[in-house]
Amino acid sequence: MHAASDDVGLIRRMWAGWSWFWFTPADPTPLCFMRIVVGLLTLYVHVAYTFDLEAFFGPKGWCDQTESNLTRRELPHLRVRWDWTEENYYFRMPLDKRQRNLVRDLMFNILKSPEPDRVLMFMHSLGLAGNERDELLRYLRDMPTDKAERDASLQALLDEKLPEEEKSLLPKFFLRQTTLESRQSFAAEAKRFQDLLPAGKDDRRILVQLLLDTSPIDWQAFQDFVRNLQGMSPAERDEFMAYFMTWAIPKSVTHTVGMSQFSPWFHVTDLRILWLLHGLHILAIIAFLVGWQTRVSNVLTWFVGLAYIHRAQPYLFGQDTMMNLAHFYLMFSPCGARWSVDRWLERKRAQERGEQAPPVRPSISAGFVIRVFQVQYCFMYMSAGLSKLKGPSWWNGTALFGCLNNPEFSPMHMSLYRDFVRWMCEHRIAFELFNTGVVVFTLLLEIAFPFVVWTRLRPVVVACAILLHMGIAILMGLNIFSMYMFALLLAWFPPATINNVFGWDDACVEQS
Amino acid sequence: MNEPSADPGRGDFSNPDRAAIIGLVVTAAGGVLGAPFRTNDPPGYVSVAAMAVIVFGLIVTGIGIARKPRSIPGLLLGAGASALAWLGCHVAWDSYHLLTGVMTAVALVASLVLLMPRTGRRLFVSGLVAFHFCGVMASITSPAPQSWISLWSWTTLFRPHLVFCYTNNAYQFYSPEPGPANLLWFCIEGHDGRKAWFKIPRKPETRLDPLGVEYFRRLSITESANQNYSLAAVPQQALDRRYQAVQQIPMHPEIPTQSQYRLPQDNVRRWIASYVRHVGQMYGGAEKVKSIRLYRVMHQPLDVGMFRAGEDPFAKWTYLPYFLGEYDVDGNLNDPYDPTLFWLVPIVRKTPSLAGIARQKGAPVEVDNYLARHAGSDPFEEDTDARSK
Structure with missing residues (x-):
C-alpha cells in the first residue's frame, strides 16, 4: 500500500518538476531582443541572396528545377528491416546515364527477342567460363556490325579445316566445341546474343566494356533481374524501370520516397515572378524584424526561410540551420511583446482611449520557448563536442591548425594573418600552447556546456561560448553563423541584463 | 457573452475575429478563381493570380487567429481556409499541397488541444517536445x-x-577532423576550339556581400561535389585504365594511389550534371559550347614544415584537381571510360628534395602542370582564366 502511494508521489513530483521546467511563466524580453537580432541577420541573409537569385533559384540555376523536383518527389529512403534478413542482392545499375540506357536497352532487347530464355541460358554458361567470358565478349564486340558480313565470318568458323593460325585468334570458348553440331549451336547462340548488342560501334564498345567490368555476382544478378522483369506485365515493367533507371535501385527496397519539402522555387519558371516573390519575402522579414503583426509575420518568415532552404540543399551551411531554428522556435513565443510595432500600436490605441497600455507580463509560452532554445543548444554543443572525439587531430592538438591554415576559410590572403601563422610555426612552444590550448578549450566547452550551464557557472560558460564563436567568426570567416549562435545564446541571458542596456520604460512588470 | 474561463489557457467558443472570416472568404474566392484551371497544363496567369489571392486570404485568416488565438471557431476557420487553399492550388505546385495540408492539420489539432483541460494540454505539448x-x-x-x-x-x-x-542537422561541425576545402574548376571549350576556365569559389571576387555569405554558399556547392564512395581499394578496371594514360598524365608521386581515385556518389553525379548544365548556359549553351571538363580541386593546406620553408599557401602545387569528367552542355558524360576519370591529375612541384637543389626560402616553385596538358589549357594563365575578363 505504502509502495503504491510512494510511486504515485514520485510520479507527481516528477510531473511537478517537469511542469516547472517547461511551463513556468517567464519574461519574454530575451525573446523580443532575439527577434530583433535574428530579424536583422535573416534580412541580411536574404538580401545577400539577391546577388545570386537566378543562379541559385532560377529554373536553370546551379541545382536546376528539374533535378531538384526529381529529388523532392522521388529520392529513395532505404527500408530498415525489423528482422535479420538481408535485402536480396539486386543488379547494380551503372552510375552513368548513357551506360544505364545501354543496359536497359540490352535488358529490353533480351525480353523482346523470340527466345529470351535461351539468351539467358547462354549468358549463364558464359558466366561460368571465367576469363573466357571476357575473351568471347571482346570477340563479339569486334565482329562486323553488318549482319551479312557477321554471318559470313561466323560461317567461316564452322569450317572444320580452319587453318591453325586463324584458330589461334578465336576465343577458347568456341574452340572447346569439338563437334560440328556443337560449334553450329554455339555460333547460333553467339549470333543471337550479338544481335542484342547496339548497332553503333561506340555504344557497343561502352556496353561490352561494362559487361567486361561486371563481376560474376553482378553477371548472375543481371540475369536474375531480367528474369524478374520477364514476370511483370508491360505496365508494371515500365513503372518499375522508370524508377530504377533514375535511382539505380528498385522501389521495393525503399521505405518511402521523396522529401517533405515545399518552395515556390520548385515551381516558378518566370523570372519576373521569381524577383517579385523575392521582394515580398524580404518585406515579410522586415515585418517580422519590426514586429508588425508579429505572430503572422513570424510564421511567414519561417516559411520564407524554409522556401529557400528546401530548394537549395547544396548551397546550405551551418548558418541556415541556426537561422531556421531561431525562427521555428520563436514562432511559438510572444517575441513581439516588446520593441515592436505591435506594442507601439497597442500603447497608442490605449493612449487614444485615455488608458494605460496593459503591461508586458511573464508568459508560459515565453518560458517554454526559452527552455526549448536552451535544450536545443545543449544538444548542439554535446553533439559537436562528442563527435570531435572521433578525430585524431582533436586528440593531438592540431585540429585548430587544420582550420587556421585552410586558405579558403581563413583570411590567408591577408599578409598580416599569413605572417602570424608563419611566426607561430617558427616558434614551437607558442604553436603548441596556442593550438592545444584552443583545442582543449573547445572540447571542454562543448562537452561540459550541457551540464555546467544549469549551475551557477552559467555566466562563465556563456561568456566562453561567445569567445568560441568570436574566434570562429574572425579566423574562419563564418560571421553570420557565429552571430546566429550569439543570438541563440540570448536564451541564457537574464532579462535584467538586457533591460539594463535596452530597457527604456517598457520592461516586464514581474521578473520571473 | 462568454463567461470568463476558470482555466485561462483553455480555448473558448467565442466568435472568431472578423479577419478570420474575411480570410476564409478570400481564400475560397482564390480557390474558385483557380479551380477551372486546375489541370495538368502548366499554370497560366489566372492560376498565378488565384494563388496570390489564396496566399493573401491565408495571411488575413492568420491575422484573425493571432488576434483571438483561443477562439476554437477561429482555428476551425483557419483549418477550413488551409483546406480550401489545398484544393485551390494548381496541380503543378504540388509542394504547396504539403504545406497547406500541414497547416490544416495543425489548425485542427490546435483546436482539439484547446478543448483539453490544462493538464491534458501540458501532457500533449510534453509529448510533442519529447x-x-x-x-x-x-x-x-x-x-x-x-x-x-x-x-x-x-x-x-x-x-x-x-x-x-529542417531540424535534421547532426551538428557535427569540424568532426571528425577539419578537412581541406574543395573548389570546382570548369574548363569550357567552345566550338571554335578556344578554352576558358570558370572557377568557384574564389576570393575576393565571389565575396559579393561584406560578410561573405554568398562566398560560403559557393563553397557549399563545391563541398556537395565531394561526397565519395569509400572504397576498400581502387577497382582493378579503373586502375588498368589509368595505367593506359600514365605516360601522358603520370600518377602523383607524393600521394598514395588509393588516395588518387575518388568515385563520387550517385546523387553527387546528378548534381554535377546540373552544375555543368548551369555553366554551359552561362557560356551560351549548345550554340557556343562544345564540351565542359570539370575538376574538383582540393586546396591542400600547408603543413607546419611548409610554412616554415616559406611556401605560398596559394602555390599552384597546393591544388589537387580530381577529374570529374568531360560533359556536353546537357550534362551528359562524353566518355565514361576516360582513363583519367575520377583520378587526380597532378600538379607536381619540382621540389628541392627531388631535384637535390637548395631553394631560397620563399622563392617561387616550378611545377609540372599536368592539368594544363590534360585540359589542353592552363588554368593559371591570365588569358584563359575567367577572373581576368
Whole structure:
C-alpha cells in the first residue's frame, strides 16, 4: 500500500518538476531582443541572396528545377528491416546515364527477342567460363556490325579445316566445341546474343566494356533481374524501370520516397515572378524584424526561410540551420511583446482611449520557448563536442591548425594573418600552447556546456561560448553563423541584463 | 457573452475575429478563381493570380487567429481556409499541397488541444517536445557509424517532421577532423576550339556581400561535389585504365594511389550534371559550347614544415584537381571510360628534395602542370582564366 502511494508521489513530483521546467511563466524580453537580432541577420541573409537569385533559384540555376523536383518527389529512403534478413542482392545499375540506357536497352532487347530464355541460358554458361567470358565478349564486340558480313565470318568458323593460325585468334570458348553440331549451336547462340548488342560501334564498345567490368555476382544478378522483369506485365515493367533507371535501385527496397519539402522555387519558371516573390519575402522579414503583426509575420518568415532552404540543399551551411531554428522556435513565443510595432500600436490605441497600455507580463509560452532554445543548444554543443572525439587531430592538438591554415576559410590572403601563422610555426612552444590550448578549450566547452550551464557557472560558460564563436567568426570567416549562435545564446541571458542596456520604460512588470 | 474561463489557457467558443472570416472568404474566392484551371497544363496567369489571392486570404485568416488565438471557431476557420487553399492550388505546385495540408492539420489539432483541460494540454505539448527532441537525437546519431535504432527511427519515424522543419542537422561541425576545402574548376571549350576556365569559389571576387555569405554558399556547392564512395581499394578496371594514360598524365608521386581515385556518389553525379548544365548556359549553351571538363580541386593546406620553408599557401602545387569528367552542355558524360576519370591529375612541384637543389626560402616553385596538358589549357594563365575578363 505504502509502495503504491510512494510511486504515485514520485510520479507527481516528477510531473511537478517537469511542469516547472517547461511551463513556468517567464519574461519574454530575451525573446523580443532575439527577434530583433535574428530579424536583422535573416534580412541580411536574404538580401545577400539577391546577388545570386537566378543562379541559385532560377529554373536553370546551379541545382536546376528539374533535378531538384526529381529529388523532392522521388529520392529513395532505404527500408530498415525489423528482422535479420538481408535485402536480396539486386543488379547494380551503372552510375552513368548513357551506360544505364545501354543496359536497359540490352535488358529490353533480351525480353523482346523470340527466345529470351535461351539468351539467358547462354549468358549463364558464359558466366561460368571465367576469363573466357571476357575473351568471347571482346570477340563479339569486334565482329562486323553488318549482319551479312557477321554471318559470313561466323560461317567461316564452322569450317572444320580452319587453318591453325586463324584458330589461334578465336576465343577458347568456341574452340572447346569439338563437334560440328556443337560449334553450329554455339555460333547460333553467339549470333543471337550479338544481335542484342547496339548497332553503333561506340555504344557497343561502352556496353561490352561494362559487361567486361561486371563481376560474376553482378553477371548472375543481371540475369536474375531480367528474369524478374520477364514476370511483370508491360505496365508494371515500365513503372518499375522508370524508377530504377533514375535511382539505380528498385522501389521495393525503399521505405518511402521523396522529401517533405515545399518552395515556390520548385515551381516558378518566370523570372519576373521569381524577383517579385523575392521582394515580398524580404518585406515579410522586415515585418517580422519590426514586429508588425508579429505572430503572422513570424510564421511567414519561417516559411520564407524554409522556401529557400528546401530548394537549395547544396548551397546550405551551418548558418541556415541556426537561422531556421531561431525562427521555428520563436514562432511559438510572444517575441513581439516588446520593441515592436505591435506594442507601439497597442500603447497608442490605449493612449487614444485615455488608458494605460496593459503591461508586458511573464508568459508560459515565453518560458517554454526559452527552455526549448536552451535544450536545443545543449544538444548542439554535446553533439559537436562528442563527435570531435572521433578525430585524431582533436586528440593531438592540431585540429585548430587544420582550420587556421585552410586558405579558403581563413583570411590567408591577408599578409598580416599569413605572417602570424608563419611566426607561430617558427616558434614551437607558442604553436603548441596556442593550438592545444584552443583545442582543449573547445572540447571542454562543448562537452561540459550541457551540464555546467544549469549551475551557477552559467555566466562563465556563456561568456566562453561567445569567445568560441568570436574566434570562429574572425579566423574562419563564418560571421553570420557565429552571430546566429550569439543570438541563440540570448536564451541564457537574464532579462535584467538586457533591460539594463535596452530597457527604456517598457520592461516586464514581474521578473520571473 | 462568454463567461470568463476558470482555466485561462483553455480555448473558448467565442466568435472568431472578423479577419478570420474575411480570410476564409478570400481564400475560397482564390480557390474558385483557380479551380477551372486546375489541370495538368502548366499554370497560366489566372492560376498565378488565384494563388496570390489564396496566399493573401491565408495571411488575413492568420491575422484573425493571432488576434483571438483561443477562439476554437477561429482555428476551425483557419483549418477550413488551409483546406480550401489545398484544393485551390494548381496541380503543378504540388509542394504547396504539403504545406497547406500541414497547416490544416495543425489548425485542427490546435483546436482539439484547446478543448483539453490544462493538464491534458501540458501532457500533449510534453509529448510533442519529447517527440521533437527524440528526432533531434536521431538526427545527431544517424550519420555512420550509427545504431540500428537511430537508423530505423530516423528513416521511419522522424524524417518527415525533421525534413519539413529542417531540424535534421547532426551538428557535427569540424568532426571528425577539419578537412581541406574543395573548389570546382570548369574548363569550357567552345566550338571554335578556344578554352576558358570558370572557377568557384574564389576570393575576393565571389565575396559579393561584406560578410561573405554568398562566398560560403559557393563553397557549399563545391563541398556537395565531394561526397565519395569509400572504397576498400581502387577497382582493378579503373586502375588498368589509368595505367593506359600514365605516360601522358603520370600518377602523383607524393600521394598514395588509393588516395588518387575518388568515385563520387550517385546523387553527387546528378548534381554535377546540373552544375555543368548551369555553366554551359552561362557560356551560351549548345550554340557556343562544345564540351565542359570539370575538376574538383582540393586546396591542400600547408603543413607546419611548409610554412616554415616559406611556401605560398596559394602555390599552384597546393591544388589537387580530381577529374570529374568531360560533359556536353546537357550534362551528359562524353566518355565514361576516360582513363583519367575520377583520378587526380597532378600538379607536381619540382621540389628541392627531388631535384637535390637548395631553394631560397620563399622563392617561387616550378611545377609540372599536368592539368594544363590534360585540359589542353592552363588554368593559371591570365588569358584563359575567367577572373581576368
